[in-house]
Amino acid sequence: MELFTNQVLAGIATGAIYACMALAVVMIYQAIDHLNFAQGEMAMFSTFISWQLMQWGVPYWGAFLITLIFSFIGGIAIERILFKPLAKAPVLTNVAGFIALFAIINSSAGLIWDFTIKQYPTPFGSAPFLGSQLISTHQAGMIGVTVLLLLGLYFFFQYTRIGLAMRAAASVPESARLVGINTSWMIALGWGMASAIGSIAGMLIAPVVFLEPNMMGGVLIYGFAAAVLGGLTSPFGAVVGGFLVGVFENLAGTYIPGVGNELKLPIALALIISVLVVKPAGLFGRHIVKRV
C-alpha cells in the first residue's frame, strides 16, 4: 500500500510538469489551431537563458522573472517574424514550419551551451515535504506553482478585458474583428503567453531531468498526450490530463510486469488512444460541430 501511495504521489509530482507543458500547448492551440511541436525546445532555450543568468550571478527569482519576460517577448517575436507570413499557407506546411523551428532552436542551444548535462538549482530545496518521506519540497513546489498558474490563467481569461478579447479572437475571429479586436495581435499574445508558461515548466523540471538541449523531448510528448487526453479546448482539462498521465505512467511502470522505463511511453500513449476512441474530443473537450 505504501508503495502505491508513493507511486501516486511521485506521479502527481511529474504530472505537474506535464500539466504545465500541456497548458502551454493548449494556449497556442487555442490561439492558432495548431499543435506547436517546437514548444518543448522553446522552453528548453528559456531554461538555458535563466541558467546563464544565474551563472552571471543573478539570484534565482531575478533570473526567473527576466526569463519569463524574455520568453514572452521571444514568443511574440517568433510569431511575428516566422509564423505570421505562414498564416495563409496550408496546415501541413505550418507543421513543417514547427519542425524547422524545433531543429533551429535545438541545434543553436547545442552550439551555445553544448550537450553536456548541467545541474539546475531548485528554489524549494529538496528536503522531505512536511516531514513526509513520500514527496520532496521541490515536488510540492512544482504542484503548487502549477495550481497557481492555472488559477491565474482562469482569472485572466474570465475576468479581464484582454482575456475576453483573446477568447473571442480564438472562437470567432471574423466577428471579433468586426467589434474592433485586433485578432492578429491576440494570436501573438497567445504565443507570448504560451512561451512564458512553457519556460516556467522548463525551469521547474530542469532540477529533475537536468539541463541539456534534449531535455524536453520526452516531456513534450507527455505534454501533448496530456493536452489531448484532457481535451485541446480546455486549459483545465489539460492540467487534469497532465496529472492523470503522470500517475498512470508511474503506476504502469511499477505494476505491469515487463514494463520497464522503455515501455512506459508506449503504454501511456496506448491508454490515451483508448480514451480517445471512446471520447474523441478528450475528457473535457468541447465537441466541435461542423457544417457541411
Next chain:
Amino acid sequence: MSAVEDVVTEAPAVEAVPKRAMTLGTGTSLVVLAALLIAPVFVKNFIIFQMTMLLIYGLAVLALNILTGGSGQFSLGQSAFYAVGAYTTAVLMEHFNVNYALTLPIAGVVCFAFGFLFGQPALRLSGVYLALATFALATAMPQLLKLNFLEHWTGGVQGLVVTKPDAPFGLPMSQDMWLYYFTLVVTIAIYIFAVNLLRSRSGRAFMAIRDNEIAASAMGVDVALYKTLAFGVSAAITGIAGSLGAIAVQFVAPDSYTITLAISLFLGMVVGGVGWLPGSIVGAAFIIFVPNIAEGISKGLSGAVFGVLLFLVIYLVPHGARQVAILGQQLAGKLRKN
C-alpha cells in the same frame, strides 16, 4: 454573408487537389524516366546507392501522399509500417532463405493487413488526434521490436544483417547497380498503380472523403471502408519501401525506424507538395540530400541550417514542388503563345 460562412465551415485539413493535377504530363514523365535509366551508368557505386535510397524514400513518401493527399488522413506513424516491411523481409531472407524478390509481396500483404487493422480504431479519430495515435504507433514500434520474446527472430537491439543479392543470369553489373534497377522497376510499377488507383472509383471515394466526409457518406461512399482501405494501401506501399530499404542498407535494427524517420517522410511530402504524386521524389531528394548539405555548410549548426533551409522552402513555395511545376507550366504556356 460569406464572411459568416467562412467562420462556420472549417477549412479542409488538406489542400484539395483535383485528380488531373496529381500527375505529370507524358513528355516530362518520359524525360524523367530516361534520366533515371541512364544515370547509374555514369556514376560511382556510392551514388548509385544514394539513388536507390532516393527511390525507396520516394516510394514511402508516395505512400503517405496517397493517405494524406488522397484520403485526407494524417499520419506520423509511417516509420512503423516501414519497419514492419523491413523486418518481414529480413526475417524471411535470413531465417527462411526466401528469395529477396519474393519477400516484397509478402511484406506488402503483411503491412496491408497491419495498416488496415490499425485503420479501424483510427476511424474514430481525425486531425491532431489521428496524428497523436499514429505518433504513438511510431514511438512504440522500436520498443516492440526490442521485446525479449521476439529476440530470436528480430535479433533484439543488435538487429539483423541482410545479404545483398547478386545480379541474376550472370549480368555484368555490380550488386548496387542491379539493386538500383530492381528498385526502379518496383517503383515504376507502384507509381503506375498509384496513379491508376487515384483515377479509379476508389480514388474518387478517397478524394470525396478528403474534401467532405459527411457529403461523401451522403452520396453513398462507404466512409469507414475507404478510410481503412487508404490506410492499408499506404501501409502496404510503405512496407514494400521498407523491404527494399532493408535489402539496400543490408541491415535492420529497431533504432533505424524511430519517429525521426516518420517526421522525415512527412517533411518530404510537404516539400514535394501534398497530393501531387511526382512531388514524392522531389521530397525524397530533399530529405536525403538537404541534411548532408546542411552538414557541409556548418557541422555544429547542421540542425539550424536544415531548419533555415526548410523555412526558406516553405516561405517561397508553401505548396511545395507542385507549385513550382504549376508555375513552370504556366510559363511554358505563355512562351508557346508568343
